[in-house]
Amino acid sequence: MTSKVIVCLLLVSLTLHNTKASLRITSPGDWVFINTSLYGVDIRSCTTMPLQIKACDQVHVWFGDGTPTNSYEIGTWERGETGFRQCSECYGTQKFYSNPRGIHCDEFRWFWFRWGEGRLEFGEGRIAGLQLVFDEPINRPIEEFRVSSYYYTVEYILGEGYESHYGVASLSGRYSDGLLYECKAWSGVHCATQCQAHGNCHMYSYQKHQAICALYNRDMSSFTVTSENGWVSYQLRYCD
Helix, strand or coil: CHHHHHHHHHHHCCCCCCCCCCEEEEECCCCCCEEHHHHCCCCCCCCEEEEEEECCCCEEEEEECCCCEEEEEEEHHHHCEEEEEEECCCHHHCEEEECCCCCCCCCCEEEEEEEECCEEEEEECCCCCCCEEEEEECCCCCCEEEEEECCCCEEEEECCCCCCCEEEEECCEEECCCEEEEEECCCHHHHHHHHHHCCCEEEEEEECCCCEEEEEEHHHCCCCEEECCCEEEEEECCCC
């Protein structure tokens, strides 16, 4: 136990302001939608999603409630337009909007989505609200975010610059798999700092009464939580 405590304290002592707890997802161009919740992305309490995209053509994303609604094609027609439609396959209702900077084959470019009160906005750049491309009504609640691509490989980066934002995943349990190690922590914030400092930790469970901090590897976890009294579990947020 002593050695584990020492490791944690050493991690906390590091200055890691440049550490980016980002999530990279690659769509190989097979038209299969990837549900980002499988990677621990929970947007149900968010209203803003910043992300970076690198692609040559036809990036496809959608927001919805489990059905393929609120569908968007970024980079159509020579990479300079974005198409919006209220369902995945209703092409006849699609509207097109110019996004001048567009996507690029060789570099990541920033985009943002923002939603609330029955509307969804999309824009270019890193700062939500600036460089608006469209503002449209939406017909379903936003509870999931999925990504795909038609023919070309598309790379997405979520969460860069949001390394210190953690959301509660469970108020009465700890994660069941993907454990890196356990150590002592004098508060939940201290435990979060240790998770942030570890390159492979994007989720943690904390037991206040015994001051136990359990760090977990996102890539090795199923994100399931076992019910245990006194434990609270958190995961990194990739949205605001």
